[in-house]
Amino acid sequence: MAHDIAALTAELTAMAAADHRSAVRANSDDPAEQLAWRRLTAQHGDRLNEIMDEYGWPTAERVGEEAARAAWLIAQHADRQLDVQRRALQLMEQAVSAGAASPRELAFLRDRTLVNEGRKQVYGTQIAGVKDGAPVPWPCEEPERMDELRAEVGIEPFDEYVAKFSMT
Numbered sequence: 001m002a003h004d005i006a007a008l009t010a011e012l013t014a015m016a017a018a019d020h021r022s023a024v025r026a027n028s029d030d031p032a033e034q035l036a037w038r039r040l041t042a043q044h045g046d047r048l049n050e051i052m053d054e055y056g057w058p059t060a061e062r063v064g065e066e067a068a069r070a071a072w073l074i075a076q077h078a079d080r081q082l083d084v085q086r087r088a089l090q091l092m093e094q095a096v097s098a099g100a101a102s103p104r105e106l107a108f109l110r111d112r113t114l115v116n117e118g119r120k121q122v123y124g125t126q127i128a129g130v131k132d133g134a135p136v137p138w139p140c141e142e143p144e145r146m147d148e149l150r151a152e153v154g155i156e157p158f159d160e161y162v163a164k165f166s167m168t
Helices: 004-027 032-056 065-076 082-097 105-116 141-150 158-163
Strands: 126-132 134-136
Touching: 004 065, 004 126, 032 065, 032 082, 065 082, 105 141, 105 158, 134 141, 134 158, 141 158
Parallel strands: none
Antiparallel strands: 126 134
């Protein structure tokens, strides 16, 4: 079993590295590059689904901090596999309740899943686009409480967050 976990840790970490290398293709003007990105994230989503079947949510306690973050990233980018995102969200919620996963990462995954379902997000982590040089979030359930909700899970205030993306 220890060998399996070591192999799983290495696999998750390698998948995240491939994701990082390919992420620039996601919004490429070249349809072939976009397709390569979609294929990669779909393969990773399929594999994460198999991992969740076998191990449940890959927590830091089980696979280490870096590989646990890799699993979250893979779920986050499984945008065309809502079943995988919903399942990861459910397993990650249980892990957060048990103190075994990051509430901050869970908040990002919850928002991403809600947006992919065509619903309003909670924490304002998903950016819809840029208007007048400033990032604009997808609609939120309670925009007036967004920063309060963000603080509860360890996310910086929205204005600080979007300053990282600002084009001005």
